[in-house]
Amino acid sequence: xxxxxxxxxxxxxxxxxxxxxxxxxxxxxxxxxxxxxxxxxxxxxxxxxxxxxxxxxxxxxxxxxxxxxxxxxxxxxxxxxxxxxxxxxxxx
Amino acid sequence: xxxxxxxxxxxxxxxxxxxxxxxxxxxxxxxxxxxxxxxxxxxxxxxxxxxxxxxxxxxxxxxxxxxxxxxxxxxxxxxxxxxxxxxxxxxxxxxxxxxxxxxxxxxxxxxxxxxxxxxxxxxxxxxxxxxxxxxxxxxxxxxxxxxxxxxxxxxxxxxxxxxxxxxxxxxxxxxxxxxxxxxxxxxxxxxxxxxxxxxxxxxxxxxxxxxxxxxxxxxxxxxxxxxxxxxxxxxxxxxxxxxxxxxxxxxxxxxxxxxxxxxxx
Numbered sequence: 001x002x003x004x005x006x007x008x009x010x011x012x013x014x015x016x017x018x019x020x021x022x023x024x025x026x027x028x029x030x031x032x033x034x035x036x037x038x039x040x041x042x043x044x045x046x047x048x049x050x051x052x053x054x055x056x057x058x059x060x061x062x063x064x065x066x067x068x069x070x071x072x073x074x075x076x077x078x079x080x081x082x083x084x085x086x087x088x089x090x091x092x
Numbered sequence: 093x094x095x096x097x098x099x100x101x102x103x104x105x106x107x108x109x110x111x112x113x114x115x116x117x118x119x120x121x122x123x124x125x126x127x128x129x130x131x132x133x134x135x136x137x138x139x140x141x142x143x144x145x146x147x148x149x150x151x152x153x154x155x156x157x158x159x160x161x162x163x164x165x166x167x168x169x170x171x172x173x174x175x176x177x178x179x180x181x182x183x184x185x186x187x188x189x190x191x192x193x194x195x196x197x198x199x200x201x202x203x204x205x206x207x208x209x210x211x212x213x214x215x216x217x218x219x220x221x222x223x224x225x226x227x228x229x230x231x232x233x234x235x236x237x238x239x240x241x242x243x244x245x246x247x248x249x250x251x252x253x254x255x256x257x258x259x260x261x262x263x264x265x266x267x268x269x270x271x272x273x274x275x276x277x278x279x280x281x282x283x284x285x286x287x288x289x290x291x292x293x294x295x296x297x298x299x300x301x302x303x304x305x306x307x308x309x310x311x312x313x314x315x316x317x318x319x320x321x322x323x324x325x326x327x328x329x330x331x332x333x334x335x336x337x338x339x340x341x342x343x344x345x346x347x348x349x350x351x352x353x354x355x356x357x
Binding site for chain 1 (some may be wrong): 166186237238241242245246249271273274275277278285
């Protein structure tokens with residue numbers, strides 16, 4: 001049965017759903033950073049960047065992820081991918 | 093010089109008290125002298141799980157306030173003469189004890205007994221601080237659910253900030269059939285997320301309900317799989333190397349037949 005399930009069903013097993021949800025919630029728990037704080041941080045950073053650059057609001061990616069460094073595994077990292085449209089003319 | 097072990101979890105209802113009762117009794121079965129302390133003041137339960145609820149005269153608060161000597165408050169176990177319970181007070185609350193008082197109590201007990209097992213209350217506030225104050229090491233109990241593992245992660249962080257480094261994990265209430273079909277996190281999933289060493293895995297077992305109905309810990313029941321898991325855990329606590337039990341081992345003819353039938357469907 002398990003074999004057939006894995007062949008024909010594309011649905012993620014509920015265990016994997018649990019694991020993914022848990023990983024995400026722990027990332028925020030461990031750095032003690034709620035989604036609201038992250039949202040406020042994002043807005044502040046965007047405000048500063050917007051003074052210098054025109055940015056693409058639709059394609060923003062802003063999150064806390066875990067990466068491994070040489071000395072330590074599982075280090076929380078603030079990951080921001082902010083597409084630039086143009087430099088602000090006033091800066092020239 | 094004895095060792096003080098606190099059994100904790102963060103979340104309630106994952107099996108701290110059951111684990112405490114079984115570990116305490118299991119260690120006594122191995123011939124160790126053991127004191128179990130119920131640190132869940134106001135919500136005592138370890139006494140009923142052990143079947144000792146009718147014998148309580150004094151409690152932890154009486155000892156701390158000096159209303160009696162420590163040994164007057166001890167309740168000797170029915171089966172093992174080297175096993176004692178220090179029950180929690182039922183009418184007081186957690187503020188009746190301070191971490192310093194618990195530390196002092198643990199230090200005086202470790203002079204005389206091999207193991208002091210502390211059943212920690214759920215939560216992360218004063219009850220937790222009291223229960224962990226005198227501990228040398230911590231055991232974290234969790235179940236393979238998102239909420240329980242999340243709380244376990246929080247507790248592990250708090251334990252480390254209290255210098256209780258390297259706590260070990262008991263993964264309770266595993267259902268291997270659900271793990272197999274991908275509907276329950278497996279041992280590796282949980283240990284990977286929590287980055288912690290596993291002390292033992294306890295399968296979901298009706299014998300736990302039956303044993304707590306009777307007030308006889310499952311660890312004394314030779315036919316119980318959860319009991320076997322706890323016997324293994326106690327051996328590991330004493331330093332013996334015991335492999336994690338194979339949960340997929342089938343449970344006799346009936347389950348084999350069920351498996352055959354399922355295959356056909």
